[in-house]
Amino acid sequence: MSIIPHDFDARFFRSALGRFATGVTVVTCESEADRQPLGLTISSFNTVSLEPPLVLWSLTRRASTLPHFLKTERYVIHVLAASQLHLARRFARGPQTDRFQGLKLKRAPGGSLMLDDSETAAWFECYNLTQHEAGDHLIFIGQVERCDRSFNQPLVYHAGDFDLTPSTEPLSSS
Numbered sequence: 632m633s634i635i636p637h638d639f640d641a642r643f644f645r646s647a648l649g650r651f652a653t654g655v656t657v658v659t660c661e662s663e664a665d666r667q668p669l670g671l672t673i674s675s676f677n678t679v680s681l682e683p684p685l686v687l688w689s690l691t692r693r694a695s696t697l698p699h700f701l702k703t704e705r706y707v708i709h710v711l712a713a714s715q716l717h718l719a720r721r722f723a724r725g726p727q728t729d730r731f732q733g734l735k736l737k738r739a740p741g742g743s744l745m746l747d748d749s750e751t752a753a754w755f756e757c758y759n760l761t762q763h764e765a766g767d768h769l770i771f772i773g774q775v776e777r778c779d780r781s782f783n784q785p786l787v788y789h790a791g792d793f794d795l796t797p798s799t800e801p802l803s804s805s
């Protein structure tokens with residue numbers, strides 16, 4: 632990819648991007664070899680197409696789960712509710728085994744492993760349609776095969792924090 636010059640540094644770019652408020656998701660799949668649950672926090676989720684139903688999200692090339700997401704046939708995108716702030720934090724750090732410690736899991740209708748949490752604002756079981764290289768990330772296009780939603784308040788990510796989310800929890804604690 633050719634480099635077109637720009638007049639800002641990475642820190643400023645990040646800060647400008649942070650003005651775009653997003654929801655927060657946790658994307659899960661299983662390792663092919665030993666069927667271990669894998670997941671991480673993703674805010675780059677977005678809609679692509681209604682017909683056919685397509686969504687996208689981008690994954691850093693540095694993610695430990697990258698080889699698994701490249702291979703998996705399906706994955707589940709969970710849109711988090713405000714009450715699931717703890718999951719957004721938990722799925723952004725630490726070993727995979729800790730991320731799933733004590734959490735209830737279940738199978739989506741198509742067989743994909745997903746979180747069993749009625750608080751979840753929405754979930755999408757996706758066929759892993761395509762992946763596109765884009766700078767230091769890969770863009771995943773998922774074809775949605777099944778989905779459901781609740782009407783719970785969504786978790787909102789903005790300016791590097793969850794400061795627009797109504798919550799009783801202290802916001803900046805790790």
Ligand SMILES: Cc1cc2nc3c(=O)[nH]c(=O)nc-3n(C[C@H](O)[C@H](O)[C@H](O)COP(=O)(O)O)c2cc1C
Nearest residue numbers: 671672673674675689690691694695696723724788
């Ligand atoms: C709110 C939030 C949003 C995130 N969004 C993304 C994202 O869209 N893409 C990405 O690759 N990492 C994103 N991350 C970072 C990953 O969750 C984090 O790097 C994760 O630990 C990577 O998984 P790994 O430790 O298994 O490599 C986000 C983290 C947070 C807290």
